Amino acid sequence: MTIATYDAIVLGAGAAGLMCAATAGQRGRRVLLLDHADRVGKKILISGGGRCNFTNIHARAETYLSANPHFAKSALARYTPADFIALVDAYGIAYHEKALGQLFCDGSAKQIVTMLLDECTKGGVDIRCGENVEEISHGDAMFRGAFGNLHFAAPSLVIATGGPSIPKMGATGFAYDLARRFGLKIVEPRPALVPLTLGGDDLLFRSLSGIATPVEARAGKAAFREAALFTHRGLSGPAILQISSYWRHGEPVTIDFAPGAASGWLVAAKRERPRATLTAALASILPDRLAQALAERLALPGELGAQTDRRLADAEARLRRWTFRPNGTEGFAKAEVTAGGIATAGLSSQTMMAKSLPGLYAVGEAVDVTGWLGGYNFQWAWASGHAAGLAL
Template sequence: MTIPTYDTIILGAGAAGLMCAAIAGQRGARVLLVDHADAVGKKILISGGGRCNFTNLHTAPDRYLSANPHFAKSALGRYTAQDFIALVEAYGIAWHEKTLGQLFCDGSAKQIVAMLQAECDKGGVTLALGAPVGAVDHGDGLFRVEIGGRIAAAPALVIATGGPSIPQMGATGFAYDLARRFGLKVVEPRPALVPLTLGGDETLFRSLSGVATEVVAKTGKTGFREAALFTHKGLSGPAILQISSYWRHGETVGIDFLPALASGWLVAAKHARPRATLGGALDNHLPARLAVTLADRLGLEGELGGFTDKRVSEAERQLADWRFSPNGTEGFAKAEVTAGGISTAELSSKTMEARKMPGLYAIGEAVDVTGWLGGYNFQWAWASGYAAGLAIAGA
């Protein structure tokens, strides 16, 4: 039996895999794009509330986490947010900036998937969908992949199967198993951009489920000013999802509940309205339920005028750096992305090719490069896919 041979086999028809396939195919490479799902881009379709937050205007290497913070520079510099915007506009897809440089389709994420599909069609990419991948081996300069019971071969193999976040979409740790199979090291994967859970004495904050307010959330030297949301399990919202990527078990998360107010505001409020209560003062700036809960926890009962300036200042300091001790996260099931992954030390930052295993590439979320919330991870997918696609096609 003759085994069909391609120039590259790409495992994973998500954002990175589709971009890689399109770039390599349009430059003359014979590409086989494989996915266990029955359609391409399924995770793209659910992103951004169905409108796909496809990139961020403020993309820069310092907005990515990695054991090597410099690794992403090359790929991000060669394929920028403006490059992807130009592609989107070439297809007549209307878009808008929502906030903080986050770009969304005016219509639907389906438009982005259709665009990538069309780009693959231009490159003559062969699709193998709904086909589980079996054994993968290498010999005589070729990778051989069992796909739905059949074998295909190519001198180049691309790992673009992402991480284990959102397992209900079929996500697994397949990328890491395959990387280890070929001797590549993996940085311990963990949930990122994920809600944090609270336990013990802090469970009382769960009674605030549904309450949201703008805060600065911080851990260590890293902080984000966006909305935080109390949930029936703990803390969520953009500020919390952002900080979760930096948080480690055993660490605290500091919350400034009143980032818009200047230092000394509460003492000033006391002197202006000495008969006001702390809850009343907070009620002017925070959701009522949150104001009551924080006031109760601080223990300043009665009129503010009955307390010394020192005691009032101490309450203000606590409100500006309220310490939560999360007992965990909601895990990969609720994580938007996976931090960690195939070690960047194993890969060329220019081509995404494995140093120890010529012909083997890793791109997108499978790699130990994790962006902030807001389109950064899509831009990494486009940029890393572009870099590998060019290298595979010899461009």
């Protein structure tokens, strides 16, 4: 049996794996990049509605969740959004800022994948797809395995196979199984950036499916002011996806339905339009059907002028902290990313290498570092992949 030898094997040809392989290859390392999918970058291709929200200019350690909130600082500081933007510019890819620092391609996500493949070509990376990696072992300072008919060996192995979110794209928990085999610990994986489901008394809100409105959503100490969307199963939209990463089962979610309104606005509305109903007042800042549903639950019938200031103030307070109790999430099938993963305590924050096994690295979504919605997770993929690529 012939064994092909390389300097490094990168498992997973997603964002982090492509960046890692290209970086190492351009440093003169002989790199083998493997993926069980039939082509590279499949999650990149579907991201951002096909336009790839490839980074966020506001990315910093505070915009990531991890058991160690400081872990991401080193990699993010050494490969910044500006660094990736410079690469995009060098390839002449047009882009725009959609909102809140989110950068999207003007054209197609295919441009980002093509760019990364070109970077791998510059580094002479050997890319192979469409088979399962098998028989991974370690001994005599070498990692060995098989990929179809190819048997390979290398002193370095990079786990870049992501997490189990979006299984229809082929996502699995392979990274965790492999990490455990080599003695690394796992922070319990859970769906993140995922819609929340409602039950019990909150079921009534399912009738509002399709309605979206700007809110401030809170879960624990986290708060995000963006749009919320009512669905046939519960709550979604950017604000909800953001707090879902912080929400834990059994905890409440609170919604401010009037985040832009001045304090005391309902009492002021009474002064200005005493003959208006509460539904009409709410409809001045909310979609009609949502205004009606909330007014019914607040149970203040009749005209505003017939209500005491105290009752209106109490209604406003409830609108600003409307409490939902989600009974779950829509799971990994609808989660954009996975929270948890390979524990950062076992990795070097500078190189992404395992402390207990020299030559073993983990990057991207496989690691317990999860970014906010809006390009942050891609930036972590670029930064962590680059950090490992420089160390290989």
